[in-house]
Amino acid sequence: MGTGKRGLLTAAVTVVCAVTVLAAPGTAFASPTPKPKASPSAPPALPPNKDLEKIREKLDDLYHDAAVATDAYNAAEEKADKQSTQIVELAKKIVKGQKKLDELKDRAGAAARAQYRTGGLPDEAQLMLSDNPEQFLDGAGRVLQGQRATKGLITELTRTQADLKQYAKDASAQWDKLEANRKDKAAAKKKIKKQIAAAEQLEGRLEKKEKEKLARLEQQAALKAQTAWLDTGVLDEIKGKASEQGKKAVEFATNQIGKPYVWGAEGPGSYDCSGLTSQAWADAGHPIPRTSQEQWKQLKHVDVKDMRPGDLIIYFDDASHVAMYVGDGAIIHAPRPGRTVTLAGAGTMPILGVVRPDA
CATH class of the missing domain: 1.10.287 (Helix Hairpins)
Known part of the structure; x- marks a missing residue:
């Protein structure tokens, strides 16, 4: 040679x-000269x-x-x-x-x-x-x-x-x-x-009773939002049935309930919100974009009244959260750090729109 x-x-x-x-x-890259350690930021007031x-x-x-x-x-x-x-x-x-x-x-x-x-x-x-x-x-x-x-x-x-x-x-x-x-x-x-x-x-600065009351406030806020969403009569219009791939995606997501939210995670032991939805559809044989924003950009949009189990609901104006609709006004999602994959009401957060992976 x-x-x-x-x-x-x-x-x-x-x-x-x-x-x-x-x-x-998580790869670390050495700095040519050591940098002084930043002073810890003050806790939020x-x-x-x-x-x-x-x-x-x-x-x-x-x-x-x-x-x-x-x-x-x-x-x-x-x-x-x-x-x-x-x-x-x-x-x-x-x-x-x-x-x-x-x-x-x-x-x-x-x-x-x-x-x-x-x-x-x-x-x-x-x-x-x-x-x-x-x-x-x-x-x-x-x-x-x-x-x-x-x-x-x-x-x-x-x-x-x-x-x-x-x-x-x-x-x-x-x-x-x-x-x-x-x-x-x-x-x-x-x-x-x-x-x-x-x-x-x-x-961490709250006492035990205050944490318990805070948890109740969160539940009340979620219930209030879900009730307001249901009161629009939207559930009367949602009658779509899941496709075969949609059923597989829902089954996968259901089997992940109880696993912790970890940012950047795609399973199998933990997930973030889009990690859960992308892996569920990959398991169903239909790969989709990794992030909630790309799912919103690239997948077909459908009206809320036309959604069916397996469809993805995108939340907030910046498309920063995604959940899987599983029927009867419910979703499965990975909420946030400190929480686990769970079942929740579809209307508990501001809905940006709905996308269908297998359109």
Whole structure:
């Protein structure tokens, strides 16, 4: 194996290994100079007289912001996975292209050596020196074939070199995108942790009785929202039946009830909201986008009155939460940190719209 070829193979393997490291969740990257530790942020202030309703609203805001950051984290991770795959494929193409280029150069060298053995005279000159008519005609045919072969060899060499140059350019561009998404993931991860920590600090400053009352307030707020939604008569209009794939997705989601919410998780032991819905539909044989925002963008929209079990309900104006409709006005979803996958009312949160994975 030539030195150039060996070097390219080594480079390609290095690319693959580096991509694997960059794409790994939770990978730490050393800083060239140690940074001073940031001072811990002050815990969120409690409302005057510990107004539990205001605390409930504040907690909702904190967890909502964490959900938005989680969607950003998941989107960056999904993009990074795709870019990692593309870089690996480009590295393979570079290795394959270099091998082809080496073979073409060997053929060109062989042709040059053959010409040297004939005294350096081109085939056309040797042909003109021949005094045998039959040999002349036979040689003329070979000259034409040789000219076409030489032209084809040069064309193929040029094209292969251009391909290699483009592959390298594409790999460099994908690497830049991969690095940008790694930074996006890191920023989103930092925000998620910050919002969750603030919420936990806020809850941690409440006494046991206050926590119990806060839980009752949350239940009352959910019940009030669900009752208002049902009072519109919407359930009278929802009569759709699940498709076969929808039934499988609902069955999968149902089997996950009780498992903890963990941001960025796609199972099998824990889930975030879109991790649950995407895995349920993947199990049903119909892969869908990973994040709630992409599910909202890419899947077919249907009217609420036309939804059927297995459809996904997207919540909030920024599409930051998603749940699976399971029928009778109920959903299964992974709510937020500190909670588990659970059954809830479909109207307990502001509905942005409904999407159908298997439209």
